[in-house]
């Protein structure tokens with residue numbers, strides 16, 4: 001009930017800011033309902049995360065044993081829906097029939113109470129024990145850094161601020177420049193994320209092909225260089241479907257999804 005009241009209060013202000021990754025949309029209940037239920041309530045979701053982080057550990061061991069360079073080894077993880085679970089935020093949107101906005105997102109991240117995702121804290125500890133530096137490259141913004149560090153610590157994944165790379169004012173959500181910054185001092189042996197853009201900017205702003213062929217062409221990287229986690233609630237995968245048809249309203253988006261589904 002507390003969450004509904006918070007979201008209801010924001011609805012009254014009519015906040016409509018847009019995000020780098022998310023588009024505001026009215027009446028998103030049907031769109032989010034089953035995806036959020038699966039993410040939050042299914043044993044399958046938990047097993048997927050344990051499986052992915054076990055694979056991450058194996059891939060890191062392998063890449064570390066083959067690494068002969070001079071730079072310090074590193075792993076790069078995304079934060080949202082990779083190490084922290086924001087599904088209560090999505091559930092709050094559903095409960096209050098609210099659309100996504102940066103302002104509502106900020107209310108949620110300010111609370112710094114997102115739970116750790118299964119296997120994440122254990123993997124981070126494992127990597128550090130192996131002498132691997134753990135970086136977080138997130139599309140949270142600079143003004144969210146303090147609460148993000150607080151949340152990571154509360155979730156059992158404390159980190160020094162130097163290992164957290166967020167979006168500076170005027171900077172794009174593309175993670176290339178921040179990956180390059182890490183690569184100046186480190187060899188990145190493994191990436192973990194719920195969005196393909198957490199691995200390569202080739203997957204940012206996908207065209208009508210939805211980057212499906214590109215994914216096939218890079219299949220040897222998955223499970224070895226990039227560990228991908230499931231996020232059916234939101235992501236560039238969804239934006240790409242709408243962008244191809246220029247769908248803006250919820251009804252246009254739903255129509256576009258129906259047109260794209262294979263029969």
Ligand SMILES: [Mg+2]
Pocket residue numbers: 078079080081082193194195
């Ligand atoms: Mg993410």
